[in-house]
Amino acid sequence: MIFSTLEHIFTHISFSVVSIVITVHFLTLLVDEVVGLDDSSEKGMVVNFFCITGLLVTRWIYSGHFPLSDLYESLIFLSWGFSLIHMVSYFKRRKYNLSSITAPSAIFTQGFATSGLLTKMQQSAILAPALQSQWLMMHVSMMVLGYAALLCGSLLSVALLVITFRKVITIIGKNNNQSFSFGEIFYMNERSNVLLNAYFLSSKNYYRYQLTQQLDRWSYRIISLGFIFLTIGILSGAVWANEAWGSYWNWDPKETWAFITWTIFAIYLHTRTNTNLEGVHSAIVASMGFLIIWICYFGVNLLGIGLHSYGSFTLTSN
Amino acid sequence: METLLNPSKSTLKLSIPKTHIFKSSLLHSTFNPQPRTLFHRRTLSITITCKVKTSQGRTNDGKNISKKILLTDTAPELSNEEVKVKPKNGGGALGLVRRLPRRILAVLSNLPLAIGEMFAVAGLMALGTAIDQGEAPDYYFQKYPEENPVLGFFTWRWVLTLGLDHMFSSPIFLGTLVLLGLSLMACTYTTQIPLVKVARRWSFLQTADAIKKQEFSDSLPRASIKDLGVILMGSGYEVFLKGPSLYAFKGLAGRFAPIGVHLAMLLIMAGGTLSATGSFKGSVTVPQGLNFVVGDVLGPTGFLSTPSEAFNTEVHVNRFYMDYYDSGEVSQFHTDLSLLDMNGKEVMRKTLSVNDPLRYGGFTIYQTDWSFSALQIIKDGEGPFNLAMAPLKLNGDKKLFGTFLPIGDTNSPNVKGISMLARDLQSIILYDQQGKFFGVRRPNSKLPIEIDGTKIVIVDAIGSTGLDLKIDPGVPIVYAGFGALMLTTCISYLSHSQIWALQDGTTVFVGGKTNRAKADFPDDMNRLLDRVPELVESFKSKQTDGIGG
Numbered sequence: 001m002i003f004s005t006l007e008h009i010f011t012h013i014s015f016s017v018v019s020i021v022i023t024v025h026f027l028t029l030l031v032d033e034v035v036g037l038d039d040s041s042e043k044g045m046v047v048n049f050f051c052i053t054g055l056l057v058t059r060w061i062y063s064g065h066f067p068l069s070d071l072y073e074s075l076i077f078l079s080w081g082f083s084l085i086h087m088v089s090y091f092k093r094r095k096y097n098l099s100s101i102t103a104p105s106a107i108f109t110q111g112f113a114t115s116g117l118l119t120k121m122q123q124s125a126i127l128a129p130a131l132q133s134q135w136l137m138m139h140v141s142m143m144v145l146g147y148a149a150l151l152c153g154s155l156l157s158v159a160l161l162v163i164t165f166r167k168v169i170t171i172i173g174k175n176n177n178q179s180f181s182f183g184e185i186f187y188m189n190e191r192s193n194v195l196l197n198a199y200f201l202s203s204k205n206y207y208r209y210q211l212t213q214q215l216d217r218w219s220y221r222i223i224s225l226g227f228i229f230l231t232i233g234i235l236s237g238a239v240w241a242n243e244a245w246g247s248y249w250n251w252d253p254k255e256t257w258a259f260i261t262w263t264i265f266a267i268y269l270h271t272r273t274n275t276n277l278e279g280v281h282s283a284i285v286a287s288m289g290f291l292i293i294w295i296c297y298f299g300v301n302l303l304g305i306g307l308h309s310y311g312s313f314t315l316t317s318n
Numbered sequence: 319m320e321t322l323l324n325p326s327k328s329t330l331k332l333s334i335p336k337t338h339i340f341k342s343s344l345l346h347s348t349f350n351p352q353p354r355t356l357f358h359r360r361t362l363s364i365t366i367t368c369k370v371k372t373s374q375g376r377t378n379d380g381k382n383i384s385k386k387i388l389l390t391d392t393a394p395e396l397s398n399e400e401v402k403v404k405p406k407n408g409g410g411a412l413g414l415v416r417r418l419p420r421r422i423l424a425v426l427s428n429l430p431l432a433i434g435e436m437f438a439v440a441g442l443m444a445l446g447t448a449i450d451q452g453e454a455p456d457y458y459f460q461k462y463p464e465e466n467p468v469l470g471f472f473t474w475r476w477v478l479t480l481g482l483d484h485m486f487s488s489p490i491f492l493g494t495l496v497l498l499g500l501s502l503m504a505c506t507y508t509t510q511i512p513l514v515k516v517a518r519r520w521s522f523l524q525t526a527d528a529i530k531k532q533e534f535s536d537s538l539p540r541a542s543i544k545d546l547g548v549i550l551m552g553s554g555y556e557v558f559l560k561g562p563s564l565y566a567f568k569g570l571a572g573r574f575a576p577i578g579v580h581l582a583m584l585l586i587m588a589g590g591t592l593s594a595t596g597s598f599k600g601s602v603t604v605p606q607g608l609n610f611v612v613g614d615v616l617g618p619t620g621f622l623s624t625p626s627e628a629f630n631t632e633v634h635v636n637r638f639y640m641d642y643y644d645s646g647e648v649s650q651f652h653t654d655l656s657l658l659d660m661n662g663k664e665v666m667r668k669t670l671s672v673n674d675p676l677r678y679g680g681f682t683i684y685q686t687d688w689s690f691s692a693l694q695i696i697k698d699g700e701g702p703f704n705l706a707m708a709p710l711k712l713n714g715d716k717k718l719f720g721t722f723l724p725i726g727d728t729n730s731p732n733v734k735g736i737s738m739l740a741r742d743l744q745s746i747i748l749y750d751q752q753g754k755f756f757g758v759r760r761p762n763s764k765l766p767i768e769i770d771g772t773k774i775v776i777v778d779a780i781g782s783t784g785l786d787l788k789i790d791p792g793v794p795i796v797y798a799g800f801g802a803l804m805l806t807t808c809i810s811y812l813s814h815s816q817i818w819a820l821q822d823g824t825t826v827f828v829g830g831k832t833n834r835a836k837a838d839f840p841d842d843m844n845r846l847l848d849r850v851p852e853l854v855e856s857f858k859s860k861q862t863d864g865i866g867g
Contacts, residue, residue, distance in 0.1 A: 129650045129672040217837035224811055224834065231807045235800045244673045246684040246786040248796060249590070251486045253447045263440040267433050274429055300447075 003062035007055055011114055014051030017044050018107040025100055042090055045103060049083040052110075056080060065127050068140040071301060075113035077141070081148025082106040085222070098218065101155045105148075135240035142233030143258070147293055149226030150265060154293070156219035157286035160212050164280055216279055219286060220272055227265050234258050253303070257296035264289040426504035435498045442494060446485030449477060458483060487594075499587050502580050510577045522563035523818040523829070532818065532829030534840050540853045543821040546828065549849050550817060562821040572812030573833065579806045585799035593792030595620030598681070605691035605782035606638045609658075612681060615787050626789070628679030631665070632658040638688065638783040640743055648742060651685050653783040680789050687784025690719035690740055693761075694778040697723065702777050707740070717741065725751065725772055736769050743779040815839060824853065 021044040055076060059067040067073045086102035237255070242248040249255065268285045271277040425431065450457070458474040467473045481488030523529050526537075538546070543564050547557045555566040600615035613629030636654040643649045650671050657666040657678055670676045676683040690707040697703060707719040724735040736756075737749040743761065750756045750769050757767050761779040768774075813834035820827045828847060832839040 127649070129648065132650060133673040135673075214837060221835060221837060228807050228811055232804050235804055238800065239797070240673075242793065243675060244684075246675075246682070246686060246788055247790075248793065251446070251451075256443050256447050260440045260443050263436050263443075267436045267440075270429060270433055270436070277429075 003058050006058045010051045010055035010058065014048045014055065015107075015110055015114060017048045017051065018103065018110060020044055021048065021103050022107055025103060041103070042099070045083060045086050045090065045099065045106075048106065049080075049087050052076065052080045052083055065132075066137045066141075068136065068144065069127055069131055072113050074140065074144055075109050077144045078148050079106045079110040079113065081145045082109065082152065084145075085149060085152055098152070098156075101152055101159070105151060105155065130244045133240060133244065135236060135243070139233055139237040139240050142229050142236060146226045146229030146231075146233050147297055149222050149229060150261070150289060150293055151226075153219045153221075153223035153226055154286040154290035156215050156222065157283040158290060160215040160219065160283045161280065161287060163208065163212050163215070164283070212279075216283070219283070223265060223268060223286060223289075227262075227269065230258070230262055230265065234262060254296070254300045257292070257300050261289065261292050261296050264292050423504045423508050426501045427508040429505075432498070432501045432505060435494060435501055438494050439491075439498060442485065442491050445482060446491070449482050449485070451486070452484060455483075495587070499584060502584055506577055506580045506584075510580065514574055514577070522558075522560055522565050523820065524563060526820055526822055526827045529818050529820055529827045529829035533831040533836070534843050535827070535829040536843070536847055538826040538828065538847060538850055540824050541826045541850050542824075542853060543819050543826050545850050546819055546826060546847075549846055553846060555815075555817065564817070564819040564821075566817040566819075567815065569812040569814045569832075571809050573814040575806045575809035575812070578802060579810060582799045582802035582806055585802060586796055587799075589792040589795030589797075589799055591792070592622070592795060593790050596622035596624075596791045598623055598625070598789040599787070601686065601784065601786045603687065603689050603782050603784045604633075604635045606635050606780050609634045612787060616681070616789060623789075626680055628681055628789075630660050631679065631681075632662075633683070634658060635783055636667075638781045640688070640781070642742075642744055646744065651688055651783070653685055653785065655683065680791075682788050682790075684786040684788070685783065686786045689782045689784060690717075690743065690779065691782040692780045693721055693738060693740075693746065693776065694780060695723070696775040696777055698773050704780070705738070710739075723772075723774070725770065736772065736774070740779065743781050746776055746779065748774070813839070817843075826850075 021041045024041040024044070056067050056073075059073065059076075063069075068077055082102045082105045086099055086106070089098045089102075234255075237258075238248040241250060241255075264285065268282055268289060271282040271285055450461070455474075455478060458477045462468060462472060462474040462477055464473045464475070477483050480490055485491055529535055543562065544559070547559050547564055547566070550564075550566045551557045553568075555568045556570075557564065557566040597619040598616035599619055600617050602610055602615045604610055610633055611629075612631045612633060613625065616625075616629065618625075634656040636656055638651075638653045640648050641650040641652070652669050652671045654669045655667065655676060656664050657676075659665050666676075666678050668676045670683060670685050672685050675685070689709065692704040692706050694702045694704055705721040705723060707721045710718045710720050718739060718741055720737060720739045722735055722737055724733045726734065734751040736751065737753070739747045739749070745758050745760050747758050748756045748767060748769060756769050759765060759767050759774075759776045761776050764775060766773050766775045811834070813832045813836075815830060815832040815835075817828065817830035819829070828843070830839070830843060835842075
């Protein structure tokens with residue numbers, strides 16, 4: 001009883017904190033340079049992180065197994081993964097707009113978990129015989145962390161695509177204006193002493209370029225990290241399957257889609273090795289990966305087919 | 319330079335700078351890191367990097383456009399080259415034959431081809447999950463009728479001729495995988511291994527211009543290259559110093575690890591092939607108390623499958639039982655097995671459960687299924703009788719078993735009796751002759767139940783265990799590949815950073831590049847360069863400054 005109360009408290013605190021953080025984010029978008037607000041949103045994410053951690057730990061203690069046995073728990077864990085990524089980038093003191101990706105992702109997953117799903121699903125269920133293994137912790141946590149990182153990275157790529165295509169449109173629209181500012185930048189390069197203010201004002205395009213470059217590099221880095229998690233997750237799942245189902249690979253739909261996801265992000269990593277394909281091309285591949293993760297994570301469960309039917313749910317409420 | 323390739327010598331050289339700093343600070347410069355001036359320099363350095371980047375960015379932009387055009391031309395270019403080469407060789411069939419492997423290699427190691435293959439594999443797998451696998455042809459006739467093709471063209475003919483009903487063993491899919499494997503090999507051989515040679519060949523850059531051309535570059539006025547070397551060493555770089563030039567690198571393993579990733583993939587593919595061709599598989603449902611011989615159950619899966627001595631092992635099911643949660647749902651299945659050799663001697667005994675298989679002599683026994691074999695009852699003090707339980711068909715995953723105990727005249731055409739149903743081995747639901755629910759009894763409870771004048775005691779519920787047996791010689795290879803893949807993927811995350819520096823008078827030009835952590839690299843570099851102490855010059859060194867700069 002006390003556990004479920006605790007769980008409720010944690011859920012509500014974290015959900016409302018993330019809502020506030022999102023509002024603050026939009027405010028900072030509208031009103032520039034509100035340092036205090038920005039700082040408070042960071043603090044909000046810290047609070048949120050600890051709330052979700054508390055939620056998971058409570059669930060772990062009272063259910064007696066690692067809280068990753070059904071869809072609700074894995075969604076909460078995914079949300080935790082987003083906050084974890086946010087935390088890591090926060091403690092490394094890097095502000096590369098990652099929080100504007102991680103915070104909404106965290107709120108959407110959590111919002112979906114707490115309100116979109118049936119309340120019946122939120123009850124901690126008993127563990128099916130096949131899930132009673134130490135591999136559960138390794139396999140599922142790695143998979144979900146991998147999903148979280150890959151989703152973040154591919155969202156950065158989507159952002160890059162959006163910015164790039166808007167840029168293309170503006171270039172077509174204001175061709176003259178653009179070339180003038182190019183020239184100006186080159187002119188600035190010639191000079192050894194740059195008046196910083198003038199530079200800032202005149203080279204908006206340069207900053208946009210720098211932003212896309214940053215997005216590109218960060219999405220590469222985060223996707224690489226997610227790829228490691230995904231690899232470890234799939235392989236530990238294969239080892240587990242060899243213990244529980246009798247074969248390390250069964251071409252089960254979930255397995256297959258995880259492999260498809262892996263392949264797509266392997267393609268992404270390969271496009272990065274070629275300078276011709278970097279940037280927009282790789283970003284397109286990463287955006288495809290974004291869709292495929294959702295098919296893998298949700299679509300397969302929605303159908304409830306195959307051996308991974310633990311996380312399945314029905315949309316009809318009776 | 320070649321002597322420097324020897325690491326021991328390089329460390330020898332590195333010991334010199336430390337003493338140098340000591341001397342120089344004593345003799346003619348005060349060793350004085352000043353935070354304020356440092357900060358000042360930092361802002362300056364930012365503007366410089368910004369500048370360089372802009373030009374770089376713009377030129378890159380230009381390059382991108384021109385390269386995009388080139389991209390479509392790569393393949394023809396390649397063939398042009400070969401046309402040129404042929405006459406040099408004197409032409410002839412012999413030259414062609416000699417050229418052929420290299421040509422195939424070049425085609426296979428082509429990156430766009432590899433990417434295409436990966437897309438093909440992903441697409442085929444997606445198709446394999448979209449089309450229901452392993453159904454009878456009739457199913458596909460109905461699902462993909464010719465009158466109403468999916469997407470206007472996709473009918474059962476496609477499914478059956480291309481073997482899409484068994485996608486993951488179809489020639490198309492396996493062929494694509496083989497092609498991908500060949501590409502992997504070709505790429506490792508022609509691109510990655512030469513890359514190792516290039517990466518190992520470290521070189522010093524002798525001009526400031528060459529250093530300024532790097533992705534990151536900066537200049538430190540009034541600094542010593544030796545200080546820089548020591549600071550780089552402190553943050554994990556391998557540092558090589560030769561005169562006024564410095565070369566440092568870190569994370570070289572990150573550049574080599576992708577080769578390991580490819581080799582691990584090949585290992586997994588090889589293991590998978592061995593699994594597919596050299597395995598034995600089989601499943602069996604055995605009631606508690608009965609025996610079976612391993613060799614009778616196992617069937618070969620491929621042409622490499624060879625039976626072993628362990629096939630003569632006899633397995634005796636001592637007991638099959640389930641664990642339950644308080645809510646009544648099954649928490650675990652257990653089977654107590656004894657393995658007997660040809661002489662009937664017990665060689666192993668183990669209770670296996672889901673997630674805890676039994677391994678002996680190369681084969682593995684898994685707990686995968688269960689069934690209700692028989693119900694042992696005492697009727698009116700007689701017995702015990704064994705009533706065979708029949709599985710009843712239900713939609714859904716849940717199992718239901720039932721049996722029937724006739725009462726009265728068993729020879730009459732419409733015989734009546736007691737029906738007993740069970741979902742698991744835990745409780746039996748009894749129905750009377752009219753088919754109405756009568757009561758529930760647990761086996762072993764010894765509690766009699768009297769239905770229509772018949773006293774029944776349910777003595778025991780005998781389950782049968784569903785076991786999967788397997789011999790898979792590919793598993794060790796696949797596991798080795800898994801281990802290698804995990805390790806090398808992690809190492810691949812390391813970014814190979816290279817730094818060059820050149821002492822020009824009292825100014826040190828620093829340039830560097832990295833292959834992965836490009837976003838972090840400038841920040842990390844700036845942080846490192848901030849720690850390089852500034853030499854406050856005495857007038858003697860000012861003179862050299864004047865000459866140098």
